[in-house]
Amino acid sequence: MEKKILISAYAISPVKGSEYGAAWNxxxxxxxxxxxxxxxxxxxxxxGDTQTLRNYIKDTPLASVTFIEVKGGxxxxxxxxLNKVGLGWFFxxxxxxxQKKALKAARQVLKTVDIDVVHQLGPIGFREPxxxxxxxxxxxxxxxxxMNIINQELLKGKPLLTRIKxxxxxxxxxxxxxxxxxxxxxxxxADVLIAATSAGQQIIWEKFGIESYYLPEQGIVNHTFxxxxxxxxxxxxxxxxxxxxxxxxxxxxxxxxALAGVxxxxxxxxxxxxxxxxEKLQEKVAELNLKDRxxxxxxxxxxxxxxxxxxxxxxxxxxxxxxxxxxxFEALTYGVPTLTIDHCGxxxxxxxxxxxxxxxxxxxxxxxxxxxxxxxxxxSPHELVERAQTTxxxxxxxxxxxxxxxxNNIYNHAILAHGRRFNSSSIQTSITA
Numbered sequence: 001m002e003k004k005i006l007i008s009a010y011a012i013s014p015v016k017g018s019e020y021g022a023a024w025n026x027x028x029x030x031x032x033x034x035x036x037x038x039x040x041x042x043x044x045x046x047x048g049d050t051q052t053l054r055n056y057i058k059d060t061p062l063a064s065v066t067f068i069e070v071k072g073g074x075x076x077x078x079x080x081x082l083n084k085v086g087l088g089w090f091f092x093x094x095x096x097x098x099q100k101k102a103l104k105a106a107r108q109v110l111k112t113v114d115i116d117v118v119h120q121l122g123p124i125g126f127r128e129p130x131x132x133x134x135x136x137x138x139x140x141x142x143x144x145x146x147m148n149i150i151n152q153e154l155l156k157g158k159p160l161l162t163r164i165k166x167x168x169x170x171x172x173x174x175x176x177x178x179x180x181x182x183x184x185x186x187x188x189x190a191d192v193l194i195a196a197t198s199a200g201q202q203i204i205w206e207k208f209g210i211e212s213y214y215l216p217e218q219g220i221v222n223h224t225f226x227x228x229x230x231x232x233x234x235x236x237x238x239x240x241x242x243x244x245x246x247x248x249x250x251x252x253x254x255x256x257x258a259l260a261g262v263x264x265x266x267x268x269x270x271x272x273x274x275x276x277x278x279e280k281l282q283e284k285v286a287e288l289n290l291k292d293r294x295x296x297x298x299x300x301x302x303x304x305x306x307x308x309x310x311x312x313x314x315x316x317x318x319x320x321x322x323x324x325x326x327x328x329f330e331a332l333t334y335g336v337p338t339l340t341i342d343h344c345g346x347x348x349x350x351x352x353x354x355x356x357x358x359x360x361x362x363x364x365x366x367x368x369x370x371x372x373x374x375x376x377x378x379x380s381p382h383e384l385v386e387r388a389q390t391t392x393x394x395x396x397x398x399x400x401x402x403x404x405x406x407x408n409n410i411y412n413h414a415i416l417a418h419g420r421r422f423n424s425s426s427i428q429t430s431i432t433a
Contacts, residue, residue, distance in 0.1 A: 003116040003411060005030065006037045006109055006137075008102050008130055010095070010122055013043040014056050017302075017326050022217040023122045029400045030407065031064045037109050038067050039102045047072050047080045047094055070105045072098040095128050103131040110135060117411045124196050124217050124323060127176060129186030138418035140410055141186070142194025143217040145323035147177060147203045148344060154251065154320045156363045162248040166320070177207050184208065191417040192410050196323045197345045213410055216324040216345055220398045226335040226388055230311050234381045238267045241312035241336070243305070243327045244319070246275030253284060254318040254367065260288040261371030264378035267293065270312065272305050274298045310334035313384045314377060315355075317346055324349065332395035335388035339373060341366060354387075354394035 007027060013020035020043065027038055043053035050069055057067055072080065076097035082090035109115065118132045118139045125146035133139055149170050155163045176183055187193065187204065193212035195201035204212045230239065244250040252271070259269065271294060278296075285294050297308065309315070315331040315338045324345030331338050332354060340346040342357035350357055356377075358369045377384060396402075 003034045004037075004113055005034050005117050005119060005411070006039070006106055006113075006115045006132075006135075007119045007121050008039045008099075008106070008132060010039075010041045010098065010102075011043070012038070012040045012122075013052055015052060016043070019123050019217070021221075021326060022124075025219065025221055025400070026121060026217075026407075027065060028062065029404055031062055033404065033408070034064070036065045037113065037115070038065060039070050039105055040067060041070050041072060041098050041102075047091075047098060048077060068105055068109070070098065070102050073101055076101075092128055099128060099130040103134060106132060106135055110137075117414055119411075120190070122217070126183065126200075129183060129190075133186065133189035136422075138411075138414040139190050140192045140194065140414050141190040142192075142212070143196035143215055143323075144194060144204070144212075145196035145200060145217065145345075147173060147200045148197070148321065149173060150321050151343065151360055153360070153363045153366070154254070154341075157253075158248055177203065191414040191421065194410065198348050199344070200323075213406070214348070215403070215406055215410075216349060216398070218324045218326050218329045218398075219400055219403045220329055220333050220395050221400070222333055224333050224335070224392050224395050225310065226392055227310050230313065231382075231385050231388075234313060234384065236266060238314065238378055238381050238384070239312045240267055240269040240314050240316060241272065241309055241331075242269060242316045242318075243272040243309070243330075244317070244325070245273050246277040246281055248277070249320050250275075251318045251320045252277070252281055254363075254370075255316050256281070256284055256288060256290065257367045258316075258318075258370035258374065259290060259293070261368060262374050262378065264375060265293070266378055266381070267374075268295060269293060269316075270295050270297060270308050272297050272300060272308060306330065306334075309336060312336050313381070313388075314339060314374075316340075319344065319346075322346065329395075329398060332391060332398065335392045335395075337384070337387045337391050339370065349398070351394060353390040355391070 009023040011020050012023040014024050030036060041047055043050050072094060076094040079090055080094040115137055118135055118137045120130050120132050120141040124143050126144050150166050155166055187208045187210055193204060193210060194215050195204055195212045196217050198214055201212050201214050204210055242255050246252055285291055309330055315336045317340045322344045328338055328346055328349055338350050338355035340350055340357055342359055356373045358366050
């Protein structure tokens, strides 16, 4: 049944990936079945940068979507200047003020539209839940992420500043989850919660005593496709791919350490992305005698990056902390199994049919197990042909057809839960009056 849905997305773009793309894909697919009002604050790099989406809406309007640009206000803009110069935590102060403006914009919508469901969609972090619960409408919050405690083993060997940064993040996560009154109230006020990972789902239950749905923020966007020609010479050379920004959180150094322990040399690693650690990592490649095995592609246009991904036989991800990176869904889309540590969103999405999961352990043990897993694959590369087929089967679980069905069930649940809550509170009021 078609619904009128108010969505707060904040960051959304038809051309960017990550959370921008996740919000865009959610909105455009929901728009095929429902009428939407979407509050947003940026489509480019910073709060208030909305040129890309405004131009897109002008040239390609979506009939069932009303986009409403929300300005953060003068104070939020000033605070966000600190975020622009690299002091990222100040973003949350500016974002808090933006959420206040979003509530005002939402109330304006409700003056003329009988909204059925309100959805606090993104960003997915739990730290700033917004104020849409004040609308007294059936409300969904999520997918919610960012709650995981980072594995200290993955920080071994990292620069002191990086270790301090992640340790501080762990401490802040612990404090906010356990002691923030506002966050606790936000979890209890939503009619339905969606967790981005199973670990997040467990935390929500343990800390707040509330059941939640599990649904990653990302999904399969394009039609699945398998380039079978890539297996013609797999016996001679296996194409590996690693994709991401060259920053400490993405942890490419761990991938290199694992490859240094591989005994077979019938492989090439394609590296998609660049970043501030490029020079340092290239030096590490030389020290490990892997220079002839690595192809640095840098940051490519999406079409070119997808071409390399689809031609790969194995995808490797070594991130310290993620919720659900878009790249694992891109790998699924093209039948490319993923080698990953069994944690974060990767541990939920990847299974034995579509990849290999390395159990969290000491750093050296994880590196050694990754090397052994790669050795097994390189020793019998033709097994990757069957693994590609089963990866495509797994990809179907994350299709937008199935995601829409799950979201529709969630919206119906929110409406019923809100009705029960409203009716019970009304009865309680009449009893105590």
